[in-house]
Amino acid sequence: MQKKFLALFLSVIFIFTLVGCSGNNNESKESDQAQPPVEQVADDKVAAAEKILMDQLQPLPEFNQGEKIGILVITLANPYWATLKESYESAADELGVNVEVMAAPTEGDTKSQLETLMAMTAKDYQGLILSPVEPFNLVPGVVAANKKDIKVVNLGPGIDVNAVKEAGGKIDGRITVNFEEQGQRAAEYIVDKIGKDGGKVAIIQGIPGAGQSEGRTAGARKVFENTTGIELVSVQPGNWDRNTAYNITTNLLQAHPDIKGIFCCNDVMALAAADALTAAGKREGRIIFGVDFIDEAKEAIGTGKLDGSIAYSMDAYAKAGIILCLKTIQDMEVPQVNSPLEVVTKENIQEYQNWH
Amino acid sequence: MKPNIAQLLLGLVLCITVLLLSIASPFFMTWDNWRNILDQSALLVIIAIGMTFVIVTGAIDLSVGSVAALSGVCMAVAMHAGMAVATAILLGLAAGALVGTSNGLLISRLNLNPFIVTLGTMAVARGVALIITKGIPIYGFPAAFIWWGSGHIGALNPPILLAILITLLGALVLNQTKLGYYALALGGNEEALRRTGVAHQTYKLIIYVICGITAAIGGLVVTARLNTAEPLAGSMFELDAIAAVVLGGTDMKGGRGSIIGTVMACLLLGILRNGLTILSIPSYYQQLTIGIIILVAIIVSELRLKNAWEND
Numbered sequence: 001m002q003k004k005f006l007a008l009f010l011s012v013i014f015i016f017t018l019v020g021c022s023g024n025n026n027e028s029k030e031s032d033q034a035q036p037p038v039e040q041v042a043d044d045k046v047a048a049a050e051k052i053l054m055d056q057l058q059p060l061p062e063f064n065q066g067e068k069i070g071i072l073v074i075t076l077a078n079p080y081w082a083t084l085k086e087s088y089e090s091a092a093d094e095l096g097v098n099v100e101v102m103a104a105p106t107e108g109d110t111k112s113q114l115e116t117l118m119a120m121t122a123k124d125y126q127g128l129i130l131s132p133v134e135p136f137n138l139v140p141g142v143v144a145a146n147k148k149d150i151k152v153v154n155l156g157p158g159i160d161v162n163a164v165k166e167a168g169g170k171i172d173g174r175i176t177v178n179f180e181e182q183g184q185r186a187a188e189y190i191v192d193k194i195g196k197d198g199g200k201v202a203i204i205q206g207i208p209g210a211g212q213s214e215g216r217t218a219g220a221r222k223v224f225e226n227t228t229g230i231e232l233v234s235v236q237p238g239n240w241d242r243n244t245a246y247n248i249t250t251n252l253l254q255a256h257p258d259i260k261g262i263f264c265c266n267d268v269m270a271l272a273a274a275d276a277l278t279a280a281g282k283r284e285g286r287i288i289f290g291v292d293f294i295d296e297a298k299e300a301i302g303t304g305k306l307d308g309s310i311a312y313s314m315d316a317y318a319k320a321g322i323i324l325c326l327k328t329i330q331d332m333e334v335p336q337v338n339s340p341l342e343v344v345t346k347e348n349i350q351e352y353q354n355w356h
Numbered sequence: 357m358k359p360n361i362a363q364l365l366l367g368l369v370l371c372i373t374v375l376l377l378s379i380a381s382p383f384f385m386t387w388d389n390w391r392n393i394l395d396q397s398a399l400l401v402i403i404a405i406g407m408t409f410v411i412v413t414g415a416i417d418l419s420v421g422s423v424a425a426l427s428g429v430c431m432a433v434a435m436h437a438g439m440a441v442a443t444a445i446l447l448g449l450a451a452g453a454l455v456g457t458s459n460g461l462l463i464s465r466l467n468l469n470p471f472i473v474t475l476g477t478m479a480v481a482r483g484v485a486l487i488i489t490k491g492i493p494i495y496g497f498p499a500a501f502i503w504w505g506s507g508h509i510g511a512l513n514p515p516i517l518l519a520i521l522i523t524l525l526g527a528l529v530l531n532q533t534k535l536g537y538y539a540l541a542l543g544g545n546e547e548a549l550r551r552t553g554v555a556h557q558t559y560k561l562i563i564y565v566i567c568g569i570t571a572a573i574g575g576l577v578v579t580a581r582l583n584t585a586e587p588l589a590g591s592m593f594e595l596d597a598i599a600a601v602v603l604g605g606t607d608m609k610g611g612r613g614s615i616i617g618t619v620m621a622c623l624l625l626g627i628l629r630n631g632l633t634i635l636s637i638p639s640y641y642q643q644l645t646i647g648i649i650i651l652v653a654i655i656v657s658e659l660r661l662k663n664a665w666e667n668d
């Protein structure tokens with residue numbers, strides 16, 4: 001009987017070690033593979049975006065100092081963040097710094113994301129780059145990082161600055177895209193395509209309260225509400241989730257069979273909306289627009305499944321994030337940095353084939 | 357003697373895990389990190405202790421995650437309506453107790469299946485939380501409320517102390533009181549208990565109320581810590597709590613359970629999540645590892661039972 005326990009016990013330890021090892025192996029493999037593409041495939045569009053960002057970041061910090069930076073994204077279960085992770089890793093190789101990218105297990109898991117950050121503050125990072133699930137969940141972690149003199153850069157969705165201040169902490173640098181402008185430019189395209197006759201439109205949001213979701217919704221809402229003939233019939237939270245967005249679209253079609261355009265706050269939801277319309281046989285004549293320009297969206301715009309997406313270069317964005325973090329670590333002054341945006345549609349998709 | 361083997365084994369796994377992690381990373385064995393682990397495990401401990409009481413009766417409560425969200429939302433709405441922090445917290449706990457009471461009444465008086473009843477109240481509580489907030493998280497609370505999530509009491513904080521307090525209370529009630537004795541008896545042989553003339557329905561009701569209140573305290577901790585009441589908070593809490601209770605050596609069929617085992621299991625899960633993060637292992641592997649550990653624990657537990665039968 002005791003032998004049996006011993007065997008089982010050892011297998012627990014064995015599994016644990018095995019998982020631990022394979023995890024580490026995978027990571028080093030990923031970063032090996034990530035090395036080459038950075039400069040070779042970069043085309044004019046990416047170079048232009050990168051230049052706009054780099055101009056904002058002058059003067060540049062010193063590179064190849066081997067700084068250790070911890071990066072916390074929202075979830076690797078979303079292709080957007082998974083792609084950004086790769087961009088971070090290739091940019092880190094190029095700039096000669098060490099990065100480790102961590103994430104919450106799922107999109108809405110505010111508690112686990114904070115727990116991951118708290119564990120990261122116990123390590124020897126010199127800087128952290130954080131993208132929070134929502135504006136408040138990482139605040140205690142930012143304060144913990146401040147206490148240990150780890151620089152904190154906020155990339156993408158905003159951490160609430162006032163809440164951080166109230167808790168006695170500070171954010172050292174901030175880089176973002178203008179979310180409101182993303183929503184606005186997508187909505188302008190939809191309105192333009194619907195044309196003079198006007199019609200009904202809807203917005204599928206991300207997680208209500210999340211910075212990128214609220215910003216994009218506000219931008220799109222403003223355009224829709226200020227255009228005569230356009231009627232905004234519904235704004236629904238899709239929680240960034242494919243299945244939720246699919247169901248919302250099906251319900252929307254029931255309530256408003258004559259709907260002409262749907263703006264979704266990310267591509268994953270836009271793809272689901274397109275699928276739902278296709279399944280109902282009602283894709284024809286309706287405009288679906290997403291944000292992020294993930295690989296699946298690139299393909300979908302090419303085949304006409306999706307009408308368009310708002311893009312910004314992940315590689316340039318990630319690289320700028322790391323440079324900004326280096327500047328804070330090297331005690332240089334940091335500006336607020338905005339990433340430039342591109343509207344990608346079936347008319348201009350050809351120019352964006354090498355975009356990343 | 358026999359129930360102790362599970363806890364001994366768990367303790368051993370816990371020690372080895374700690375040992376391995378401290379060899380693997382220099383950042384693991386620091387007080388800052390241990391405080392993190394305790395802080396993170398506290399929430400699970402609080403909810404899992406309520407769950408232990410339900411599971412020793414041979415039942416299950418799936419509504420705890422939704423109850424945590426609902427009570428957090430109630431506290432938030434009360435505070436934003438200008439109520440004092442203490443009143444708001446009591447109101448939130450009352451919401452938890454209310455859901456617990458409904459669970460208890462439906463299960464004990466109408467003799468309904470606990471799995472289905474709590475599945476229903478899980479959806480009801482979540483739905484009410486969504487309706488109250490219209491799906492939008494509520495932000496920003498008074499400092500006296502946030503203290504419950506991230507304040508300081510010496511080297512510890514309120515969630516950790518709450519967890520310790522609830523552990524002590526839970527162990528006392530389960531091992532030393534009539535309520536604890538009857539809870540175990542309900543799981544062991546409800547019919548026998550009924551025939552001895554014990555008001556078994558009342559005891560059952562009390563147990564679901566306890567579980568509702570611990571879930572609401574969990575809601576207090578998570579809402580205060582994040583300074584946000586989210587209607588979608590606490591999803592999957594029930595599964596984490598059930599996993600911890602079973603991992604701790606409590607029998608899903610009821611009649612046998614241990615508060616200390618539950619606490620050790622919560623710590624093991626907390627240490628694993630923390631350790632895998634410290635080692636920079638991607639979140640995918642974290643889920644895989646934790647899943648495997650739970651499966652192995654159940655296999656061990658079943659084998660032990662079988663052996664116990666054969667030896668008898």
